[in-house]
C-alpha cells in the first residue's frame with residue numbers, strides 16, 4: 779500500500795467577491811490584460827456598488843477568475859465590464875460558468891439584455907460569447923488604449 783497522502787480534488791465554486799478578495803482579483807486582471815485594466819481602487823468600488831455584480835470562481839483559497847457586470851437605472855441592458863480567468867485555469871469551462879451565473883443574477887435584478895465590448899482580435903473571448911448566444915450588433919473604432927476596434931455584442935436575457 780502506498781504511504782503517500784491521497785489528494786482530494788478541491789471543487790470550484792462561485793461566489794460574490796468581498797473586499798478581502800481585491801488583491802487576488804487585481805492579480806488575475808493584471809495578468810490577463812495588457813491595457814484598459816481595472817485598478818484595485820475600481821475593483822474595491824465594484825465589490826460594494828449596489829448596481830454591480832462582481833462574481834469570482836475559487837478553489838479553496840485560490841481565486842481562479844472573476845466577472846464584473848453592472849446595470850444602470852436608465853437602461854434595461856446590463857453590461858459585462860470585465861471577465862478574466864487566471865492563465866492556469868483557462869479552458870475548463872469557468873468563463874462560461876461565471877458569465878452564465880452573472881446573466882441569471884442580472885436577469886433577477888430586472889435587466890432584459892446583456893451587452894459587452896470585446897477587442898475584434900480576441901477570438902477566444904468572442905468564441906465564449908458566441909457559445910453563450912451573444913450576437914455582434916456594432917463596432918467601435920479605436921475603442922481600446924492600443925487603438926484596437928471593439929465589437930459590440932448583446933444577448934437577450
Ligand SMILES: CC(C)(COP(=O)(O)OP(=O)(O)OC[C@H]1O[C@@H](n2cnc3c(N)ncnc32)[C@H](O)[C@@H]1OP(=O)(O)O)[C@@H](O)C(=O)NCCC(=O)NCCS
Nearest residue numbers: 810861862863868869870871872873874896902903905906
Ligand atoms: C476569455 C476567457 C475569459 C475565457 O475563459 P475560459 O474559462 O478559458 O473559457 P471556457 O473554458 O469557459 O470556454 C468557453 C468557450 O470559449 C472558447 N474558448 C475557450 N478557450 C479557447 C481557446 N483556447 N481557443 C479558442 N476558443 C476558446 C470556446 O468557444 C469555449 O467553448 P467550448 O469549451 O464549449 O469549446 C479567458 O480566456 C481569459 O481570461 N482571457 C483573458 C482575458 C480576456 O480576454 N477577457 C475577455 C475580455 S472581453
